[in-house]
Amino acid sequence: MKAHSPTRWRFRRPSVIPGFGMALGLTLTWLTLLILIPLSGLAFRSSALGWEKFWSIALDPRTLNALRISFGSAFVAAVVNAVFGIILAWVLVRYRFPGKRVIDAMVDLPFALPTAVAGIALTTLYAPNGWIGQFLTPLGIKIAFTPAGIVVALIFVGLPFVVRTVQPVMEEIDKEVEEAAATLGANRLQTIFRVLLPGLAPAVLTGFALAFARGVGEYGSVIFIAGNLPFKSEIAPLLIIIKLEEYNYAAATGIAAIMLVISFAMLLVINLIQSWSRRRYGYGA
């Protein structure tokens, strides 16, 4: 295909990668090999269940509870990450202070750390006799071995997603915009909510979606801190492992397929909101 042919397909600018056909072909092959084939394997395996069995697994109270806990805590954690990720990114972009580089590098640590290590470390901290836990226990606050522990673990693993997606966009916001807002009589809160945040919204949403998606699938860090009690703190990925432990591959892939569908639907919605907000407020495109 030629980029300049006068057909319906037009491209904004020729790219360094030769030809649309080749680039798209490569993209599709790559996606097929790495994502579509494994996922269709998943669908294929769960189809061995048959509809009736599939629904009985999907509607089992234990499955429903696990899904609720997984998606619920991932959502809460992603919200917390969105709020504190913005603040963290802001501090890193707008202020200069000693040790800034170190802190900047530290943000990425949850990416690099094996999640099981994070889980064990967090459990050590928040267990009733841990460094933080010992002060919370007398107050009647229990973190480790409760659903709150799951949220803590998911906040930990999700934090870099928001910071790293918001940071570059924030760097592009000129200080003059704030000054202009101030000269036009906006107070500080108005500047934040009407001038700064709308422009950041697409990036924040992307970070939120990434942190959320990561939280839904997270296993290693959660099982150590969750307590794993059915109906209370049992996450869906653990339920999948339990089904595998029973050599029940079909049921395991069934739950996995349900998670996949829910996740995909939610990510699609987030994507739509994101592109809408980019058109409405966004920088650049």
Added chain:
Amino acid sequence: MQTQRLTRLLAAAVMAGSFAMGSIAPAFADQTLLNVSYDPTRELYKDFNAAFAAKWQKDNGEAVTIKASHGGSGAQARSVIDGLDADVVTLALEGDIDAIAKATGKIPADWKSKLPNNSTPYTSTIVFLVRKGNPKGIKDWGDLVKDDVQVITPNPKTSGGARWNFLAAWAWAKQANGGDDAKAQDFVARLLQHVPVLDTGARGATTTFVQRGLGDVLLAWENEAYLSLEELGPDQFEIVTPTFSIRADPPVAVVDGNVDKKGTRKVAEAYLNYLYSDEGQKIAAKHYYRPIKPEAADPADIARFPKLTLATIEDFGGWKEAQPKFFGDGGVFDQIYKPAQ
């Protein structure tokens, strides 16, 4: 000049190295055994492998390298099913070896009859680990459901050890209630209400109890309990052996499909048979496994095991019956855990 000499030296070293590798590799290519085992046997097989390699070298004049893989028993079985080239499997539960046999056909269905004592060279049992001084006064299973007692045990859905714990509690309650299964179920259901955390494996449960200070009593493999005591110092914990428990049988088997392909049958069979030799039994006892031939082991090691009455898995109709009934999807565990919410 300097760098040139260094380069030459390096090249010589690399060549020498590759010659050495080239000459050794073919001669010993087939004499590598992979033993796929479960978690708490790490220390046991480290000792045993060294002893067997020495013996094989002496008897046959050839070296054998033994690699060991450890992990949760069920997960290990799944690796073998998915194609891990194990020569022998030494797992926590009969059901895990059955699963390999059924899924791959690499192990014959009658594997249990291939070696003495149902292919179980050593056994263990379930005991209690409590905090020093036994502050809650825990002596037997009945004490575990006292009001203020918290019990740590892993999830029987993911842990082989936890299944033995569950059945041990059941067996105790059944014999204490004149063989009444309904009362046994009631007891185990009450016991589960005292469990604040369900770790996924035995090592995780030990960590929860020992490092996080959670719970008053840990239900553990006897060998694990002694190992923890040795590791952590007996000044913090003590072992309580109940009057009644279950005989936990961790079986072993040759993976025929793999050894025939790799040509390692002879050494793999010798390896498992060596577990039944006097030396093998001695090593098992040293690592707190109860040997099936106690007379072969060091009497001092045997003296460490308290006497107690033991139920067996046969009392539950064997694993083929017990596994789906108690731990399968919708089984007893699922039923008695549901109302607990």
